[in-house]
Amino acid sequence: MAETRWLDEHEMRAWSGFLAASALVNRRLDQQLKDDSGLSHPQYEVLVRLSAAPGGELRMTELANGLINSKSGLTYQVTQLEKAGLVRRRSCPSDVRGVFAVLTEAGRARLEEAAPGHVAMVREALIDVLTPAQLEALADGLGEVSRRLREHGG
Amino acid sequence: MAETRWLDEHEMRAWSGFLAASALVNRRLDQQLKDDSGLSHPQYEVLVRLSAAPGGELRMTELANGLINSKSGLTYQVTQLEKAGLVRRRSCPSDVRGVFAVLTEAGRARLEEAAPGHVAMVREALIDVLTPAQLEALADGLGEVSRRLREHGG
DNA sequence: GGCTGACGGTTCGAATTTGAACAACCCTGC
DNA sequence: GCAGGGTTGTTCAAATTCGAACCGTCAGCC
Numbered sequence A, B: 001m002a003e004t005r006w007l008d009e010h011e012m013r014a015w016s017g018f019l020a021a022s023a024l025v026n027r028r029l030d031q032q033l034k035d036d037s038g039l040s041h042p043q044y045e046v047l048v049r050l051s052a053a054p055g056g057e058l059r060m061t062e063l064a065n066g067l068i069n070s071k072s073g074l075t076y077q078v079t080q081l082e083k084a085g086l087v088r089r090r091s092c093p094s095d096v097r098g099v100f101a102v103l104t105e106a107g108r109a110r111l112e113e114a115a116p117g118h119v120a121m122v123r124e125a126l127i128d129v130l131t132p133a134q135l136e137a138l139a140d141g142l143g144e145v146s147r148r149l150r151e152h153g154g
Numbered sequence C: 001g002g003c004t005g006a007c008g009g010t011t012c013g014a015a016t017t018t019g020a021a022c023a024a025c026c027c028t029g030c
Numbered sequence D: 001g002c003a004g005g006g007t008t009g010t011t012c013a014a015a016t017t018c019g020a021a022c023c024g025t026c027a028g029c030c
Helices: A008-038 A041-052 A060-064 A071-083 A107-127 A132-153 B009-037 B041-052 B060-064 B070-083 B103-125 B131-154
Strands: A057-059 A086-093 A099-103 B058-061 B087-091 B099-103
Touching: A008 A041, A008 A107, A008 B009, A008 B131, A041 A057, A041 A060, A041 A071, A041 A086, A041 A099, A041 A107, A041 A132, A057 A060, A057 B060, A060 A071, A071 A086, A099 A107, A099 B103, A107 B131, A132 B103, A132 B131, B009 B041, B041 B058, B041 B060, B041 B070, B041 B087, B041 B099, B041 B103, B058 B060, B060 B070, B060 B099, B060 B131, B099 B103
Parallel strands: none
Antiparallel strands: A057 A099, A086 A099, B058 B099, B087 B099
């Protein structure tokens, strides 16, 4: 193995900033969502994805891909959402194994109710803190970072 | 309440990039650390902070501040590290309530063993993917973001 | 001295997460 | 047809997380 290239001061600053911001923003968002509308951040994410999908439904696998948690974590969250009546399961006609998660009316309503507060918090915690240049650097840089991790890791 | 200012396309790109990168990088790091040296990311963080502190020891509260997890989470992790012999607890002489977490020799050794692989992964996943300009924007922008969240939230 | 309020760390129960194991199913090539 | 290999979603046990409650202690103040 090659000699270790340690992080210089610049790199270290970026790394710890990223690490801290990542943890703090996530925590703050989860807090806000739970207090404001009784949804966890993972649950909110599921609802958002479903609402953006045609017909308000997605296969479990598609939902898990590029999402925060593992397959089993998704099963759990969808079950929770189903108990709350915000989502229901529908089996796929062309593939018996397949399962669609479908956004219910109540789910869409709940999402629309939660969205404004969520967006406001996203602005307050992250977006409105950054300069336009930083915003663009973040979009480009972190976009590339996640693209690579997605490819390389499944 | 004011009209909701939704995210425009630029802002949305930055936000989802941040969200995805945050989750993916964290997951990848945890994976690498666990496979490579049997430490979780939170545990590694604790060791790093201790090793950087004078005397290799810190009060629990100081350790919890600006760290990823809650007080009780820290208690748990320190207990785990103590079981593994990488850290030990020492009560504070001037304040009976206080507890120091002290890095043991084994702990320092384990950290030195784990560090190169960890840094390599940090580079691969994040640092080396970014341009110098992006790196600086990240350091400045996210630094400010976490500073504010720390102040405003405890 | 004794009261009051804040602090430091742990304990507790409940919720969530993960990877591995599993069962059922699809598809391809023969 | 039908064996083999990869998918799909769930189940399971174990680990981790959090917040709230808690106990002992400190500091200021009368």
